[in-house]
Amino acid sequence: MTIGTILISLLAPIIAYIFYWVYENLITAQWNPLHQIGGPPVPGWFKNHLYPVLEPSISPKVYEMFVKKYGRSIRIRGVGPWDERLLTLDPISVAHVLKNSTIYEKPWQSRRLITSLIGCGMLSAEGQIHRRQRRVATPAFSIQNLRTLVPLVFRKGSELKDRWMNMIIDAPKADNDSNAPLSIDVCHWVSRATFDVIGLAGFGYEFNAIKDETNELFCAYKEMFEVSISQGKITRTMMNIYLPFVSSLFPDKSMRTVQRCQQVIHRVAGQLIQENKRKISDAEKTGSPFLGRDLLSLLMKSNVATDLPAKDRISDEDILNNINTFMFAGSDTSSLTLTWTLLLLAENPDIQMRLRSELLSIAPASAGGLESLTEEETRSLYDSIANMPLLNNVCRESLRLVPPVHSSIRVATQDDVIPTSYPVHKRNGMVHEGRRSVTVPKGSFVHVAVEGFNLDKGIWGEDAWSFK
Numbered sequence: 001m002t003i004g005t006i007l008i009s010l011l012a013p014i015i016a017y018i019f020y021w022v023y024e025n026l027i028t029a030q031w032n033p034l035h036q037i038g039g040p041p042v043p044g045w046f047k048n049h050l051y052p053v054l055e056p057s058i059s060p061k062v063y064e065m066f067v068k069k070y071g072r073s074i075r076i077r078g079v080g081p082w083d084e085r086l087l088t089l090d091p092i093s094v095a096h097v098l099k100n101s102t103i104y105e106k107p108w109q110s111r112r113l114i115t116s117l118i119g120c121g122m123l124s125a126e127g128q129i130h131r132r133q134r135r136v137a138t139p140a141f142s143i144q145n146l147r148t149l150v151p152l153v154f155r156k157g158s159e160l161k162d163r164w165m166n167m168i169i170d171a172p173k174a175d176n177d178s179n180a181p182l183s184i185d186v187c188h189w190v191s192r193a194t195f196d197v198i199g200l201a202g203f204g205y206e207f208n209a210i211k212d213e214t215n216e217l218f219c220a221y222k223e224m225f226e227v228s229i230s231q232g233k234i235t236r237t238m239m240n241i242y243l244p245f246v247s248s249l250f251p252d253k254s255m256r257t258v259q260r261c262q263q264v265i266h267r268v269a270g271q272l273i274q275e276n277k278r279k280i281s282d283a284e285k286t287g288s289p290f291l292g293r294d295l296l297s298l299l300m301k302s303n304v305a306t307d308l309p310a311k312d313r314i315s316d317e318d319i320l321n322n323i324n325t326f327m328f329a330g331s332d333t334s335s336l337t338l339t340w341t342l343l344l345l346a347e348n349p350d351i352q353m354r355l356r357s358e359l360l361s362i363a364p365a366s367a368g369g370l371e372s373l374t375e376e377e378t379r380s381l382y383d384s385i386a387n388m389p390l391l392n393n394v395c396r397e398s399l400r401l402v403p404p405v406h407s408s409i410r411v412a413t414q415d416d417v418i419p420t421s422y423p424v425h426k427r428n429g430m431v432h433e434g435r436r437s438v439t440v441p442k443g444s445f446v447h448v449a450v451e452g453f454n455l456d457k458g459i460w461g462e463d464a465w466s467f468k
């Protein structure tokens with residue numbers, strides 16, 4: 001080793017630091033207008049604010065502190081010094097970003113991760129492809145169509161109730177002190193029931209997951225989603241995003257699991273699509289109406305509607321991707337909401353009692369319970385339920401306090417000026433009274449803090465963090 005190399009290796013960190021300092025303080029500061037607005041200091045070299053902003057156990061306190069110190073348009077640091085982001089808790093800014101879906105897209109990084117799991121459905125598509133999928137799917141989500149799905153939701157609700165009742169009846173009696181009291185894992189059971197509902201409502205498929213957890217398609221989805229939310233190695237996730245080709249050459253254990261699940265889904269759900277297709281064309285030939293009421297049938301019907309130009313139709317593969325998307329987007333969101341609502345009610349027994357009497361006041365009198373209702377009676381029961389004031393408030397309040405989608409991210413596909421309703425703070429902490437906008441360069445990430453807004457004391461008052 002020559003003196004030169006020794007010197008260089010000693011100096012390397014110093015040189016790197018100088019480059020970093022120049023980059024941080026001169027280059028980005030010069031070029032990135034986001035650098036000019038207030039935000040928390042970066043805690044060190046290549047440190048970022050992603051953990052405090054995205055981790056639900058601390059994020060409400062973090063947002064509160066940010067708003068006090070830096071206002072409602074906050075500069076935060078993403079993965080590196082080149083990645084200055086906007087975290088906005090300003091209602092006008094959020095409306096601007098979410099309504100401008102041509103300028104603000106979902107970042108390709110998250111779209112790639114979602115696509116690798118469930119294919120390119122409505123959650124990950126953008127632009128023309130997204131518009132085409134939305135157009136075909138929208139009629140299926142009309143309020144009239146959703147209403148026809150209500151009886152099956154009732155049916156699954158009673159099935160779960162019966163299951164729990166039987167567990168309670170069969171449980172060892174309290175006088176047998178050698179046994180622990182019965183405990184029911186509500187989260188797990190509600191998730192099984194939610195899968196059942198989405199299977200039937202989504203594509204007319206019976207998982208029978210309240211009964212047992214053996215259905216092949218159920219297991220495939222369940223396992224695939226579990227792998228996807230379990231926190232794997234960060235380096236592996238990075239490789240899956242930035243070097244998917246290398247990743248697929250060297251699949252790790254969870255990747256092989258996902259591939260195995262995808263094969264099952266492809267086979268079973270693919271069959272379902274073919275069956276539906278056949279039924280729709282049979283119905284057309286015989287002139288009798290096709291009665292499938294699930295989202296898949298409705299989506300496939302609107303996809304072959306004669307007034308839909310051929311270029312606007314979606315392929316069988318896209319249909320499969322959207323089945324996967326319904327499962328992915330609909331199952332955890334709904335089951336977590338239900339579980340949290342039950343917990344919040346248990347913690348607030350007075351509200352639980354009032355809700356219970358509100359619901360009992362419209363419960364069907366007939367001995368057979370919900371199953372024995374006629375179609376007409378079910379519809380009118382649904383109308384009564386939809387108009388229960390306390391039930392409505394409980395659902396909204398629970399979704400506010402514990403939103404199942406904590407936050408989302410958009411990326412600016414061009415330079416833009418985002419309007420704000422509150423003054424913007426300058427980098428040095430001064431409030432820029434007259435300024436009501438933030439300039440973001442193309443490529444900037446914007447954090448849309450769903451939970452941040454929901455728990456904002458500036459909007460809801462000092463009791464924003466309690467269930468009221």
Ligand code: HEM
Pocket residue numbers: 122123134198202325326327329330331333334337403404405407408409
């Ligand atoms: C409590 C229940 C639910 C909540 C809180 C919820 C919340 C959300 C949120 C916040 C988004 C936007 C995500 C983003 O832009 O980053 C979204 C998108 C979506 N959700 Fe849900 N969701 C729920 C249930 C469902 C169900 C049951 C389904 C389907 C059966 C579903 C299907 C979708 C689809 C397809 C999208 C993408 C829409 C598009 O990009 O055009 N969701 N959901």
Ligand SMILES: *[C@@H]1O[C@H](CO)[C@@H](O)[C@H](O)[C@H]1NC(C)=O
Pocket residue numbers: 095096097099100103416417
């Ligand atoms: C979308 O963004 C453009 C450019 O910033 C703006 O002029 C327009 O008003 C925005 N549209 C909405 C609906 O916010």
Ligand SMILES: *[C@@H]1O[C@H](CO)[C@@H](O)[C@H](O)[C@H]1NC(C)=O
Pocket residue numbers: 171172173176178179
């Ligand atoms: C009481 O506990 C014992 C031991 O676990 C069990 O064998 C027995 O069946 C239980 N009795 C009842 C009434 O559940």
